Amino acid sequence: MKQISKIAQISSALILGVVMLSGCGSASSTSAKTAEKFKLPEAGQGAAAPMGGTYLNQKLSAPVLALPLVDSTGTKISLASFAGKTVILANFLTSCQEICPMVSANMRDLADAISGSALKGKVEVLEVSVDAGTDTPARLQAYQALYGEKSWTLATGSEKDLNSLWSYFGAPATRMAKSATEAANAPQDWQTGKPITYDYMHADIVLIINPDSTWSWMDLAAPQTVAKKVPAKMQSFLSDEGQTNLSKPDAFSWSVDTVLAALTQLTGVSIKA
Numbered sequence: 001m002k003q004i005s006k007i008a009q010i011s012s013a014l015i016l017g018v019v020m021l022s023g024c025g026s027a028s029s030t031s032a033k034t035a036e037k038f039k040l041p042e043a044g045q046g047a048a049a050p051m052g053g054t055y056l057n058q059k060l061s062a063p064v065l066a067l068p069l070v071d072s073t074g075t076k077i078s079l080a081s082f083a084g085k086t087v088i089l090a091n092f093l094t095s096c097q098e099i100c101p102m103v104s105a106n107m108r109d110l111a112d113a114i115s116g117s118a119l120k121g122k123v124e125v126l127e128v129s130v131d132a133g134t135d136t137p138a139r140l141q142a143y144q145a146l147y148g149e150k151s152w153t154l155a156t157g158s159e160k161d162l163n164s165l166w167s168y169f170g171a172p173a174t175r176m177a178k179s180a181t182e183a184a185n186a187p188q189d190w191q192t193g194k195p196i197t198y199d200y201m202h203a204d205i206v207l208i209i210n211p212d213s214t215w216s217w218m219d220l221a222a223p224q225t226v227a228k229k230v231p232a233k234m235q236s237f238l239s240d241e242g243q244t245n246l247s248k249p250d251a252f253s254w255s256v257d258t259v260l261a262a263l264t265q266l267t268g269v270s271i272k273a
Contacts, residue, residue, distance in 0.1 A: 053219035
């Protein structure tokens, strides 16, 4: 798919303005200074949000909206499936030992907060994998079951389509093989009990898409998550780096409140976690 307009350009620029971490990669938040440095020339784009992240105003392209995905039930979906709804979207993979278990905890809590608000039924909370090889619908179901509910949607797709999706949003993922020593010394897979032989480097991103399919907000950051919110099995699955990310998140990490503040600003509906 042809790279599309300024969306990928600003995302790539923002990623270059932050520090990448090893493993299931993360990027520190786009601070107000960084957002100002890379803001788009159109009015209203690139403005720093009060609690974190950056406001945008960019219509998504038809090809990206149509990229085929499949959710944990095996149902075929796409971003276009949610036209008329606000979408909160984040990337992850189920074998991540550094960041993603906390992303999923936050996404679950976002869905919970929304379900008890005036926006119930009007917002879709969606995590889309970067790992087509491991993250099948059945794997997504087992992963979500660890979190105790199905209040948000997990999805996957083909390697080509997932690459197209996350490259478009400026957060492409690169597969990285682990050495035999690394695989043997890391916690083994939470589902199979076998060593994990590869990981993905990617910028962590959470974003909001308006009902008219306009990309309206983003934060490039690792999540800040209350430890007890992460299932015990996933806490034990975290690597040493993951344990640090959970207990001592980066100062610019995004929280449930960060996303709810942006959602409130965009919808006019006040929501509290």
